[in-house]
Amino acid sequence: MGELTLSDIAEKMKEIDFCMLTTVTEGGKLSSRPLSNNRDVDYDGDFWFFAYEDSRFIHDVQANDDVGLTFAGDKSLLGKPGIFIGVEGKASLTKDRLAFEEHWVDDMERWFSQGIETPGIVLLRVRASRVHYWDGEEEGEVKI
Numbered sequence: 809m810g811e812l813t814l815s816d817i818a819e820k821m822k823e824i825d826f827c828m829l830t831t832v833t834e835g836g837k838l839s840s841r842p843l844s845n846n847r848d849v850d851y852d853g854d855f856w857f858f859a860y861e862d863s864r865f866i867h868d869v870q871a872n873d874d875v876g877l878t879f880a881g882d883k884s885l886l887g888k889p890g891i892f893i894g895v896e897g898k899a900s901l902t903k904d905r906l907a908f909e910e911h912w913v914d915d916m917e918r919w920f921s922q923g924i925e926t927p928g929i930v931l932l933r934v935r936a937s938r939v940h941y942w943d944g945e946e947e948g949e950v951k952i
Contacts, residue, residue, distance in 0.1 A: 814853070825846075826842045827855075828842055829841060830875060830877070834871060853935060854935050855895070856932070869899040876897075878893070880892050894939070897934045897935050899932055900935070901933075902933065935952075
């Protein structure tokens with residue numbers, strides 16, 4: 809088993825902009841979609857994503873807060889696979905303006921043209937309970 813710490817994993821995630829968020833649908837099926845983590849990875853166990861409150865996955869989260877995140881890094885310099893990171897956690901929503909300001913990056917205006925003033929914007933927080941990683945040679949788990 810590997811020995812990466814939460815801080816080590818955060819450093820690796822700085823290079824991975826998008827992840828897949830998996831939610832449980834109303835019918836109990838799994839549904840995944842890509843989201844940008846905005847490279848907001850001074851990681852303490854929470855992930856932050858901006859979204860529109862009328863998005864299907866936001867409705868999924870309101871009904872069932874169990875979620876998964878999957879990150880996949882580029883190949884290493886030696887050609888081996890990059891790191892793969894799987895996260896289990898609980899999701900929650902906020903419309904708190906201070907939280908918006910804390911996590912906003914200007915590149916997000918591509919999807920939210922009025923910035924944090926965009927109508928219907930919410931901030932999704934995923935609080936991790938378990939992080940599993942594999943880098944092609946080592947694997948390990950960090951419990952939060």
